[in-house]
Amino acid sequence: MTTAGIPLDQIVVLVATGLRRPNPGDDLAELVGDPWVLENVRVENHFAPQDEDHVDLGFTPGRKVPIKLDCRFVEADLKIATGLVEPHFMAGFSSGRKVVAPGIAHHETIRTFHSARFMEHPLARECNLEGNPLHEEQLEIVKRLGEVYALNTVVDDKRNLVFCSF
Structure with a gap:
């Protein structure tokens, strides 16, 4: 079976864990939320400390942040980052570029x-993108990847989906 011309066995959902532990078994099933996904496509955790899982793309031009990202994402023909938009204490907001870095970055990039x-x-700081150095470096990292799409979501206080943007 294929969807949008992509065979299901070629689809990988890469869980952006940053420096957090990988999600085993039931935790992964709860995170994904749909048994069909787990039964039909590969769902894999990112693991920041594992050197061999990352590609070194050099450094950002301005602040010289090391760009080391999960090779499964870097080498994908179609890259889609999904995430929840909410205030973040130092990146301004979460989602999109933050899913890539630090989400699927090597521990050196994250640190x-x-x-x-x-x-x-x-x-x-929270809710600020203007002049925010973290935001600026995240954008530089995403630019290095070429075409990357994002599906960003917003939920209300009851965790109901209220907005999506692609």
């Missing part, structure tokens, strides 16, 4: 973002 030079920057 760079969580260093004092980013965390203590006065413009690296």
Whole structure:
């Protein structure tokens, strides 16, 4: 069976864990939420400490952030990042570019973002994108990948979907 011309066995859902632990068994099933997905496509966890799972794409031009990303995403023919848009304490907002970096980044990239030079920057704050160094570097990283699509969602206080943007 194929969807949009892509055979199901060629679809990989890569769970962006950042530095968090991978989601085993029941945790993964709960996260995905649909048994059909688990039965029909590959669902795999990103694992930041595993060097061999990442491609080194150099450094961002401005602040020299190492760009090391999960090779499954980098080498994909079609890249779609999905996530929830909500305020983030230093990136301004979550979703989109944050799913890529730090979501599927190597631990060196993630630790760079969580260093004092980013965390203590006065413009690296909740709901601010203007001049936010973390946001700017995340955009540079995503640009390095070529075409990347994002499906961003917003939920209300009861976790009901209220908005999607692609």
